[in-house]
Amino acid sequence: MINLFGKRIRIFRPRSIWIRKIVQWGFFILIALIAVNHTLAESGASIPFLATASLHAVCPFGGVVSIYQFLTVGTFVQKIHDSSFILMIIGFLMAILFGPVFCGWICPLGTIQEFVSGFGRKIFRKRFNHFVPVKLDNILRYLRYFVLAWVLYMTAVTGTLIFSEYDPYFALFNFWSSEISLTGLAILGVTLLLSLFVERPWCKYACPYGAVLGVSNLFRVFTIRRNGNTCKADGACSIMCPMNIPVDSLTIVQDHQCISCLECTSEAICPVAKTVEFTTRGAK
Amino acid sequence: MRLNSKVLAVLVTTIMFGGIFLTSALGLWQTESTKEAAVYTTGEFAGQANPADIRGSYTFGDVEKNFNISSAVLVEAFGVETDDAPAFQVKSLEEIYADSPQEIGTASVRLFVAFYLGVPFDLSSDIYIPEAGANLLKERSLNAEQLAYLEAHTVVMSSTPPAENIVPTEPAAAAETAPENTPTAEVTHEESTAEIVKGKTTFADLLAWGLTDMTIESIIGTKMPAAPGMTVKDFCTQNSLDFETIKPALQIEIDKLK
Numbered sequence: 001m002i003n004l005f006g007k008r009i010r011i012f013r014p015r016s017i018w019i020r021k022i023v024q025w026g027f028f029i030l031i032a033l034i035a036v037n038h039t040l041a042e043s044g045a046s047i048p049f050l051a052t053a054s055l056h057a058v059c060p061f062g063g064v065v066s067i068y069q070f071l072t073v074g075t076f077v078q079k080i081h082d083s084s085f086i087l088m089i090i091g092f093l094m095a096i097l098f099g100p101v102f103c104g105w106i107c108p109l110g111t112i113q114e115f116v117s118g119f120g121r122k123i124f125r126k127r128f129n130h131f132v133p134v135k136l137d138n139i140l141r142y143l144r145y146f147v148l149a150w151v152l153y154m155t156a157v158t159g160t161l162i163f164s165e166y167d168p169y170f171a172l173f174n175f176w177s178s179e180i181s182l183t184g185l186a187i188l189g190v191t192l193l194l195s196l197f198v199e200r201p202w203c204k205y206a207c208p209y210g211a212v213l214g215v216s217n218l219f220r221v222f223t224i225r226r227n228g229n230t231c232k233a234d235g236a237c238s239i240m241c242p243m244n245i246p247v248d249s250l251t252i253v254q255d256h257q258c259i260s261c262l263e264c265t266s267e268a269i270c271p272v273a274k275t276v277e278f279t280t281r282g283a284k
Numbered sequence: 285m286r287l288n289s290k291v292l293a294v295l296v297t298t299i300m301f302g303g304i305f306l307t308s309a310l311g312l313w314q315t316e317s318t319k320e321a322a323v324y325t326t327g328e329f330a331g332q333a334n335p336a337d338i339r340g341s342y343t344f345g346d347v348e349k350n351f352n353i354s355s356a357v358l359v360e361a362f363g364v365e366t367d368d369a370p371a372f373q374v375k376s377l378e379e380i381y382a383d384s385p386q387e388i389g390t391a392s393v394r395l396f397v398a399f400y401l402g403v404p405f406d407l408s409s410d411i412y413i414p415e416a417g418a419n420l421l422k423e424r425s426l427n428a429e430q431l432a433y434l435e436a437h438t439v440v441m442s443s444t445p446p447a448e449n450i451v452p453t454e455p456a457a458a459a460e461t462a463p464e465n466t467p468t469a470e471v472t473h474e475e476s477t478a479e480i481v482k483g484k485t486t487f488a489d490l491l492a493w494g495l496t497d498m499t500i501e502s503i504i505g506t507k508m509p510a511a512p513g514m515t516v517k518d519f520c521t522q523n524s525l526d527f528e529t530i531k532p533a534l535q536i537e538i539d540k541l542k
Contacts, residue, residue, distance in 0.1 A: 017289040023297060042373060053315035072511045075518055078484070082314040083304075090303040094296065098287075105296050159486045159513020178379070222287055262289050279286040 017262045020105055028108040034058060035173035055173050056161065057081045060102070061209040063088025065155040065163065079161055095216035098278075099223065103203060103210050104259035109169040110203055113195045114242070120196035129199045129244065137244070140205045141257060148208035168202060199242040204257060214256035222278050224253035224264060230275045237264035237276050247276065319346040322521065327404070335397040335405060336483070336527070338374060340390045345370030351397050361396055361417035362388070386412040386439055391482065395437075396421065399430055407433050408532035409480050415440045479538050481516065481531045488512040490534065494541045503533045 034051050041052035056062050062084035066076045076085070091102045103110055121128045132140070154162040164170045164184070168191050171184035194201040203210045217223070226237070226247060237247035243257040247264045262268060262278055270276040287295070307313040321337040324330050333350045344355040348370065355369035364380065366372050374393050381388040391411045398405030399421045407429070413421075418438040426434065479493050487508055490500055500508055509519055516534065520527040 019289050019293045023293050026297075042376075043371075051315065057315035069511050069513060072509070074522070075514070077513070081316060082307075082312055086303065086307045086313060090300060093303075094299055098292065098296070101292070101296050105293070106300065155513070156511060157513060158488055159511065159515070222285075260292075262292065265289075267288055277286050278288075278292065 017265075017268050020261060020263075023105050024108075024111040024114070027106045028111045031055075031058065031108050032173060039177055053083065054079065055170055056164070057083045058087065059084060059169070060087035060091040061163075061212075062161070064209065064212055065151060065161070068152065068156040069159060077155055077159060077161055079164075091213065092216075095213045095220065097221045099217050099220040099258055099260040100210065100213035101260045102213060103207075104261035107169075107203075107209075109172060109191075109207075110200060110259070112172065113191065113200045113202060116192050116195035117199045117242075120198075123196065128197070129242070131197045143205050144207050144211040144214075147206050148211040151208045163208070199244075200259075203259065204243060210259075211256075214258075217254050217256050217258045220260075222260075222280055224258065224260075224262075225277055225279050226251055226253075227275045227277075230272050232272055232275075234271070236269045236271065240264050240269040317341060319343075319349070321350045324403070326526070329403050332403065335394045335401070335403065338390060338394045338397065339483075340373070340375030340378075342374045342390075342393075343370060344372045344374070347374070347393065347397060351401060353397060353400055357400075357420065358393070358396075361414070361420050362392070363414055363416050381414075381439075384412075384439060386410075386437075388412055388414060388439060392417070399426060399434070400424060402426075406531055408535055409482075410437060412437045412439050414438070479542075481534045481538065483517045483527075484515055485517075486513050486515050487519070490516070490538075493538050495534070495537055499537050500534070503537065504530055 033047065034053055035055050037047045037050050037052050038054050040046045046052050051058070056079045062077070062080040063086075066080045066085065069075060069077050070085070076082075094101050117128070124131075151163045164179075165181045166183055166187055168184060168188035171180055171188040174180045175185060175188075191202045198204070224247065228251060231248070233248060235248045238245070238249075240263050241247055242261060242263065243255070243259060245253060245255045245258055245264075247253055253264075260278070264270065265276045265278060266273050267277075304313060317339065319339075319342055321333040321335070324332050324334050335351065338347060338350075342350075344358045347353060347358060348355050355372070358364075359366065359369045359372070362377055362380075364372055364377075374390050377392065378387065378389040391409075392413045395405060395411045396413055396417050402425065413434075415438050418434050421434060422431070481490075487500065491497070491512060497508055504516075504519070504523075504525060506523060516530065517527045519525070520530055
């Protein structure tokens with residue numbers, strides 16, 4: 001039993017969406033191998049049957065920052081290719097259907113943050129992911145939209161991938177290359193350090209691509225729905241949510257921070273069947 | 285309709301890889317620039333690949349494919365030690381010659397290829413090539429202007445290719461390489477290359493270097509693009525302008541500001 005929102009509630013042994021972990025680490029390994037293969041290819045050797053694309057070429061956010069130049073000039077920002085644009089479109093399609101599943105199921109930076117957070121959860125137990133005061137947290141959650149605006153503006157003005165200097169995702173898979181910037185490495189280090197205290201700090205407060213995809217939570221086809229009639233109001237769903245969304249007080253989760261991880265659903269933490277589910281409107 | 289995690293996992297991976305597979309099948313999935321150099325559009329060499337379009341991401345193999353110059357010749361010209369010459373990326377020259385007082389890189393390959401083939405090339409900016417490359421070029425039929433340019437832009441090295449002992453032939457540049465003057469030499473080198481109109485120069489760069497909209501537009505003969513991040517070269521290509529004509533005109537205006 002713990003105290004939450006002034007109520008004493010029972011904590012159930014959490015069941016995890018294990019297949020999400022498999023998908024996440026599958027993509028993590030794939031991107032890591034592609035990044036390594038890109039470096040190998042530049043030195044004349046490469047792993048057979050594996051793409052040698054640059055990290056920029058397999059990042060959907062590269063497509064997002066290229067939109068302005070593509071519409072006004074008809075070209076991509078330097079180092080961005082058609083593949084980035086295609087991945088951006090695929091990402092948008094998935095977001096319209098399922099919300100930011102890219103963040104919750106695919107993004108390797110999210111995966112590594114969750115991995116580090118596993119240690120933080122063991123160290124700090126109930127305090128983990130509750131260090132930031134709620135009022136401050138609520139304000140900081142919008143910071144990522146300012147980051148997004150700055151990145152889009154600077155990319156449009158300079159025509160270069162300005163964000164790669166600061167991008168912890170780029171740093172994560174390029175720390176061995178000469179392309180890496182110290183700023184990016186420092187931001188990656190800070191992100192991983194903060195992950196010991198907060199679940200997905202980069203995603204919550206700074207990720208510009210998460211900001212873009214987060215908007216889809218307002219209109220996605222499938223969304224998290226809570227059935228108030230069967231809900232025991234034990235708060236388990238809210239405790240389990242990595243993004244600190246108070247699911248137990250919502251009927252439909254339209255919070256811009258939801259990453260569609262399904263960890264709050266009856267399939268995972270919610271002890272009552274068919275109470276918190278990922279459904280379309282009117283599902284029975 | 286409700287989804288559980290297993291179905292969502294299948295849908296997410298299917299949409300992601302299915303989208304990539306589909307666009308690959310349609311020929312839309314490109315993860316790198318096409319390695320086909322732009323061609324001259326006018327004049328005696330119309331239709332022939334233009335060395336000015338060689339990019340840093342090109343390998344010696346790409347240069348060989350586009351310009352029919354053997355990778356072995358390029359390896360000899362630039363003093364590269366590699367077991368796989370066709371896979372050697374042009375931009376890697378900058379790392380090999382990192383300590384050179386004068387930049388040897390992609391532009392050097394462009395110059396070498398142009399002189400080797402005897403095709404037009406803009407000589408308004410200072411581009412340097414190693415002595416071995418210069419010697420190879422002198423065996424080709426160069427005109428007086430090209431020979432003079434080569435004499436003034438050859439970097440002599442006492443060992444190959446680690447660049448610690450590289451000494452430029454120009455007296456002024458040679459002075460820059462004296463050990464006690466090393467920091468000064470680096471600064472001078474930076475100044476000499478920082479504000480040079482190249483293929484990657486954007487309109488934003490030109491504005492940052494002090495050119496006004498009016499000056500730029502008077503040279504390009506039309507309005508500047510809405511996005512200043514566009515490269516001058518891309519703009520010229522899209523508007524059927526000759527970059528090799530625009531580039532020196534812009535450089536003259538930039539030099540006036542120094």
